[in-house]
Amino acid sequence: MQVVGYDPSGRGSALLVSDGDGSEARRISLEPGTDLGFGLGDRRCAGSIDREGVHYACDRPETPYCEFHTTSWVCARCTGTCLKDEMDCYDPHAVYLAAFAPRTVKVGVTRAERLETRLREQGADRGAHIHTVSNGRIARELEAGIAEELTDRVRVPTKRAGLAANVDADRWEGALAEFDVIDRYAFDYGLDLPVRPVVETIASGTVRGVKGRLLVLDRGATTYAVDMRDLVGYELEEGADERRLQSSLGSF
Structure with missing residues (x-):
């Protein structure tokens, strides 16, 4: 097996x-x-x-x-210029921020209906929905701009190092202050x-x-x-x- x-x-x-x-x-x-x-x-x-x-x-x-x-996954490398033969991401997309204890904040993109699931898949401690747009191309453009200030990738060793830590609330709120937050999420994995x-x-x-x-x-x-x-x-x-x-x- x-x-x-x-x-x-x-x-x-x-x-x-x-x-x-x-x-x-x-x-x-x-x-x-x-x-x-x-x-x-x-x-x-x-x-x-x-x-x-x-x-x-x-x-x-x-x-x-x-x-x-x-x-x-070609979409993971997209910054707004489609890398496929034909663009197919016409569903509403969410741009989000995710916090990983203690101080890491990343920006990401997912289809709007998958936002909470996507945050949990990554093991985020907190999440914030900051934009909703009509397609993936626009979402990736926004993500690329925000990624000039915040990371768009968090590696497993960083997540592992924060397993017994708490999110730095000042760091998280400071990152959110730049955006009109649509919704917030907090996760407890037990x-x-x-x-x-x-x-x-x-x-x-x-x-x-x-x-x-x-x-x-x-x-x-x-x-x-x-x-x-x-x-x-x-x-x-x-x-x-x-x-x-x-x-x-x-x-x-």
Whole structure:
């Protein structure tokens, strides 16, 4: 059974797995309290999943995806000049700000009806809807202008470093002061972390929660933060991982 993808928070958090037999990928729920008991075996390309959910396996050694299964979302690079053969983003779009504890604020764009879901998928602590426009081209133009002052990308290590922190309210309110805010969001992922989790790549422990693509697991007296993308491509083996793992000070 191979990990072939994942659903982040905002999409019913789960690991997507497949037996590589041409059937639909299955979901392993990551609801809080779920006990995972898998070791990590060999790792290879995770192949692809089509729109119907059918998984197509690949035996190439590159991970998490080989050159034939690495995809790039062209819209993520758009700054208002469409990079597709024909522009197709005519739905209403929202421009938003997202806060990641303690002090990171990013600007982003999504289809208007997906705004709250998109914020949760990224693991944002707070969000603010600052513009609604008629299509994606206009939204990307606005985003590119705002990104000259605020970042438009937050990497996983930055999100992980803020797991046990609170948002700097002064920093957040200062960023919002430049805009006529349409709506605000505040998210609680139920992690209740007294200290920052230990970084590991494991698939065994009790699920504390998921924030963005960060899976937080309790194992023994230590809490671990796992980037789910780092699990993609691994074969899961029944039985808890027996490797010696780094422990937090609280476990002694």
